[in-house]
Amino acid sequence: MTEEIKNDLSEDQRYLLRACLVIQEGKDHAAIQDLTFLASSSPGSLNHARWLTCANRVLRLYMGTKEPSMNLLKIVSFIVKVYAPSWFNIRRNPHCSDGARNFFYIIQKSRSISDSLVLESTRKVLERNCYFAHPENILVAALTDADNAIRKDAAQKVISARQNTLQDTVPRSFSKSVVEINFDATSYYEMINWSKTAVSSPPLLHFMSSEELLQAVESGPINIPVFPCHSQGVERAVKQVTRASSKVCGHAARHGMIASTEESLRKKEKLETKQDFYSDD
Numbered sequence: 001m002t003e004e005i006k007n008d009l010s011e012d013q014r015y016l017l018r019a020c021l022v023i024q025e026g027k028d029h030a031a032i033q034d035l036t037f038l039a040s041s042s043p044g045s046l047n048h049a050r051w052l053t054c055a056n057r058v059l060r061l062y063m064g065t066k067e068p069s070m071n072l073l074k075i076v077s078f079i080v081k082v083y084a085p086s087w088f089n090i091r092r093n094p095h096c097s098d099g100a101r102n103f104f105y106i107i108q109k110s111r112s113i114s115d116s117l118v119l120e121s122t123r124k125v126l127e128r129n130c131y132f133a134h135p136e137n138i139l140v141a142a143l144t145d146a147d148n149a150i151r152k153d154a155a156q157k158v159i160s161a162r163q164n165t166l167q168d169t170v171p172r173s174f175s176k177s178v179v180e181i182n183f184d185a186t187s188y189y190e191m192i193n194w195s196k197t198a199v200s201s202p203p204l205l206h207f208m209s210s211e212e213l214l215q216a217v218e219s220g221p222i223n224i225p226v227f228p229c230h231s232q233g234v235e236r237a238v239k240q241v242t243r244a245s246s247k248v249c250g251h252a253a254r255h256g257m258i259a260s261t262e263e264s265l266r267k268k269e270k271l272e273t274k275q276d277f278y279s280d281d
Contacts, residue, residue, distance in 0.1 A: 009091075011041060011042075011044070012043070012044035012050075012052055012053055012056060013052065013091075014037065014041075015037075015038070015041055015042075015043050015044065015056050016052055016055060016056050016059070016084055016087070017084070017088065018034040018037050018038055019038060019043075019056065019059040019060070019063070020059070020079070020080050020084045021034055022034050022035060022038060022063070023059065023062070023063065023076065023080055024080060038063075043056030043057045043059070043060045044056050044057075051083075052087065055079045055083055055084070058072075058075055058076060058079060059076060059079060059080075062076045074115055074118055077113075078113065078118060078122070081109060081112045081113070082106065082109045082110055082112065082113065082122070085105075085109055086102070086105060086106045086109055089102060089105050090102050094228050094229065095224075095226050095227065095228060095229060096137075096140060096204065096224065096225075096227045096228070096229040097140050097141055097143075097144040097224045098141065098229070099131075099132035099137045099140070099141065099229050100132050100133065100137045100138040100140070100141035100142075100188045100191070101141050101188050102132065103126075103130070103132035103133050103137075103188070103191070104133075104185070104187070104188035104191055106126065107126065107181070107183060107185070107191070110122045110123065110126070110183075111183075123181075123183060126181065127181060129176075130176050130179045130181055131176055132229075133176075133179050133181055133191045133192060134174065134176055134178070134179055135157075135178070135179075135192065135194075135197055135198075135199045135200065136174065136200060136201070136202040136203075137202070138154075138188065138189060138191065138192065139154050139157060139158055139199075139201075139202055140202050140204055140205075140224060141188060141189075142154035142189055143155065143158075143205075143213075143217060143221070143222045143224070144221040144222060144224055145189075145221060146221060148217070148218075150189055151217040151221065151222075152217055152218075154189075154217075155213050155214055155217045157194070157199055158201050158202070158205060158210075158213060159210045159213065159214075160199070161199045161200050161201045162201045162210060165200065165201065172200050172201075173200075174200070178197055178198050179192060179197070180192060180193065180196070180197070204224055204225060204227075208222075240258050240261065240262075241254065241258065244257040244258050244261075
């Protein structure tokens with residue numbers, strides 16, 4: 001990774017990157033600029049809501065420990081081999097069409113874990129958070145794939161799902177319970193067993209008819225709206241929509257509640273800086 005890309009990250013993010021590089025290369029072979037940065041920078045404030053700074057502090061502890069315990073070695077190995085590479089991969093590919101490929105990247109990285117207990121725990125977490133292994137997200141990724149055969153197959157699956165939906169009066173339900181992950185898959189498109197999985201059409205494709213979809217995949221990867229899928233803003237929006245959906249019914253009512261909540265929050269007085277916090281000193 002070039003210095004220009006490193007400088008585009010926040011200080012906490014640069015700390016994670018440089019710490020991983022130093023640990024991988026060893027102190028005697030690490031770049032001088034990485035060692036200098038780590039010597040003068042903070043790993044970031046410890047916060048239970050920020051796993052990145054927690055990882056930074058674990059790496060800091062490891063680098064300052066002459067004889068690290070076996071448990072510390074396992075945690076550091078997981079951070080360097082799985083967590084950090086996956087985090088930066090998502091940072092480079094943050095859009096909704098990248099979600100399934102990002103999830104498969106994590107699965108690939110998890111295969112480097114040698115400890116059976118850590119591997120089992122990692123897979124349990126992936127199974128609980130397999131939203132991007134859902135058929136809809138895999139289909140979105142597949143339709144933007146460079147492989148023409150994958151695009152065509154994905155288009156046929158979408159069209160088939162649309163036909164089944166027209167014959168079904170039950171509203172479409174997005175549930176990760178339909179996902180059974182194949183951890184031995186060699187491609188993100190093989191993460192699930194398509195023959196045993198209920199497939200629904202991704203809402204992002206509703207602007208295209210089945211005929212337009214078939215024509216589009218013939219000419220190359222289709223243009224999916226560029227929506228980020230791994231940002232704090234998206235997480236807040238999901239929380240707001242979920243909360244509103246539990247209280248009101250219908251798109252108009254839900255949108256009105258969200259809009260009024262946002263307007264109310266804007267009018268509230270905010271504590272913008274540390275000087276605004278009360279202190280006994």
